[in-house]
Amino acid sequence: MEIRDFQRMIGEIYYRRDVERGKEKTMLWIVEETGELAEAVRRNDVKSIGEEIADIFAWIVSLANLYNIDIQEEVEKKYPGYCVRCGEKVCVCRSV
Numbered sequence: 001m002e003i004r005d006f007q008r009m010i011g012e013i014y015y016r017r018d019v020e021r022g023k024e025k026t027m028l029w030i031v032e033e034t035g036e037l038a039e040a041v042r043r044n045d046v047k048s049i050g051e052e053i054a055d056i057f058a059w060i061v062s063l064a065n066l067y068n069i070d071i072q073e074e075v076e077k078k079y080p081g082y083c084v085r086c087g088e089k090v091c092v093c094r095s096v
């Protein structure tokens with residue numbers, strides 16, 4: 001599934017509820033789920049890590065929908081298939 005299709009699907013299911021909740025509370029859910037991911041990483045619970053990553057991604061998609069942001073377009077602009085700092089296919093930047 002393309003990112004764009006996933007974003008559309010999440011919008012069909014949740015957009016109405018996302019609007020009711022609002023942008024700031026949706027952002028709080030991203031923070032909450034990120035806390036759950038941190039806990040799963042601390043426990044080294046790989047199954048939960050996968051689930052929490054899915055949760056975070058879905059909430060990020062909801063937030064993007066509230067701002068009418070096309071995630072696929074944004075990702076392709078920032079991550080065009082090579083490192084935008086050094087221009088290499090496999091990053092050789094040293095300063096990070």
Ligand SMILES: [Mg+2]
Pocket residue numbers: 033036051052055
């Ligand atoms: Mg969760």
Ligand SMILES: [Zn+2]
Pocket residue numbers: 083084085086087088090091092093
């Ligand atoms: Zn680089």
